[in-house]
Amino acid sequence: MQTKPDQSSQKASTSKAMEATAMLKADHQLISTLFKEYEKAETKAAKKKIVSQICLELSIHAQIEEEIFYPGVKAVLKDKTLIPEAIVEHATLKSLIAQVEGVEPDGEMFDAKIKVLDEYVTHHVKEEQEEMFPEAKASNLDMVALGEKMHARKQALLAEQA
Numbered sequence: 001m002q003t004k005p006d007q008s009s010q011k012a013s014t015s016k017a018m019e020a021t022a023m024l025k026a027d028h029q030l031i032s033t034l035f036k037e038y039e040k041a042e043t044k045a046a047k048k049k050i051v052s053q054i055c056l057e058l059s060i061h062a063q064i065e066e067e068i069f070y071p072g073v074k075a076v077l078k079d080k081t082l083i084p085e086a087i088v089e090h091a092t093l094k095s096l097i098a099q100v101e102g103v104e105p106d107g108e109m110f111d112a113k114i115k116v117l118d119e120y121v122t123h124h125v126k127e128e129q130e131e132m133f134p135e136a137k138a139s140n141l142d143m144v145a146l147g148e149k150m151h152a153r154k155q156a157l158l159a160e161q162a
């Protein structure tokens with residue numbers, strides 16, 4: 001193996017921050033995958049485990065958006081509709097989460113609640129990715145700085161849960 005020439009910038013890439021919207025999209029993707037896993041799960045124990053992951057991921061994701069991403073976007077876009085609507089939708093998401101978090105997956109009503117949560121999240125994510133994120137990216141908001149702040153907050157929130 002040859003010694004590489006001086007390329008210290010490559011070495012630092014492991015800690016390279018994700019852009020804010022890329023980080024949020026990765027969360028959306030993970031949550032969507034978890035909902036698909038729920039549909040395939042056959043035992044109560046498996047369902048319960050997946051639901052607790054969904055609730056944790058969704059709650060932390062929503063909190064990071066509300067604390068960091070939404071205020072940043074709202075300020076730079078002078079937005080009066082997209083962000084308030086998203087916050088109202090988060091409130092509905094939280095009430096759906098509260099109905100399934102820590103509850104035994106005991107039949108069709110539980111499955112129905114997960115299905116409705118899945119559909120609601122899909123609708124909310126679509127609006128973020130198709131309307132809010134493109135506007136945010138087109139603005140002069142520093143997406144990398146925002147992403148770094150969000151990443152640090154997420155790690156702190158996950159540590160609290162552990």
Ligand SMILES: [Fe+2]
Nearest residue numbers: 062065086128
């Ligand atoms: Fe959201």
Ligand SMILES: [Fe+2]
Nearest residue numbers: 024065125128
């Ligand atoms: Fe989101």
